[in-house]
Amino acid sequence: MSSQPPCRVGTGVDVHAYAAEGSGRVLMLGCLEWPGERGTEGHSDGDVAAHAACNALLSAGGLGDLGAVFGTDRPELAGASGEHLLRHVLSLLSAAGWQVGNVAVQLVGNRPRVGPRRAEMEAAMSAALDGAAVSVTAATTDGLGFTGRGEGLAGIATALVHARGDD
Template structure:
């Protein structure tokens, strides 16, 4: 393996859960009480899932589906924090250290700014103290996000060989 750092990009997209369905909303390993959750096999945390995809991409270790596939019943309801911890362990076993993770959420709701620091701290803790930054954007009413049909998580990650 090269001694140079490697970057990865990841994405995750979920539709909002059906109106009236009792699903909590998890973003960045933080619950948003009172907000409608998303449809999904796990907790649907698009921020954590995008970060996992970015880390796996940077490490060349597959993607979210290959590691946590929906065909695995034990993953039903799995938390984004547990998934991040698992991926961090995979990278450690592969001899890689994580430099940082940056996550961008694209959604009309909820407001991210008031809870940004909490999300960054929760994701960082799940990754063993790695720096995590979280940003947010809307689509000015365009596309499925603009129509309030779902939300998107995008992430980048930097990893490097240990030593």
Template sequence: MTTTPEGHPVTPLPRTGIGVDVHAWAPEGDDRPLWLGCLRWPGERGIEGHSDGDVAAHAACNALLSAAGLGDLGSVFGTDRPEMAGASGAQMLAHVADLLARGGFQIGNVAVQVVARRPRVGARRAEMEAAMSSALGGAPVSVSAATTDGLGFVGRVEGLAGIATALVAPR
């Protein structure tokens, strides 16, 4: 147990983190599949990236790592690591959950927002939440979506983004 300099016990507080991930769409005609929220999206153009490019899962990883003070996506899964080529968002989430558990943290929840004009997240929201929660060992995950009213790179349909927050607490 942590104590003050005077020896009084200190109750550890929960910690929050924020994460962002952005990827460009793959070139037209590229047969790379789209992975988003740990789900494959048939009929949708994929994105460019070293791993599967799942912006929802990657943003969640960044938020969890930030909350626990364990670095970020690049420091844990860097593009300089050939074994990470093609890694799935689900594998990355599971690895981050394991890092947090070994670091003495439990996951309170993760909230993810996908910022994109396509695909339409609403129709598969519950599936995304279940898949991401499963990858995190059952931790609660909520998913929402937004567009940018035609503004910026998302509005020009050049790419998509994920933004996430996470709450973790010491065990």
């Protein structure tokens, strides 16, 4: 029998449509504000990177999903930031005896261009997870699907959690 603590992996997905032009919604992505970019619709801030990461972490910890934990029936969460949601998920994981190993997030959409702010996104999401490693990548869909038509953004994430040690 291995002396390694048990590990679990989870996958998460989140999608949000772009808000109507002139709606005043600001794009929040990877726990950052993106001035000049069209915002997304959502009960909270519509941050597909943070939300996909939350779903992956909750899945890895066996704690349900974003809808079960942060349902749209909770008015106090209206407009909640992705950072707030990540911090709350981290506290749930900790209470259940899990520690975040790492999170990898893939963003799917034509805009915004992630490359120039990738390191900033990774740092912001990592800070919300008490320094856990976060990597962010992005892809377009060559014009296919709702993301390719510029109707919204999608995020896909994978997370690794492991049992907290007593050290």
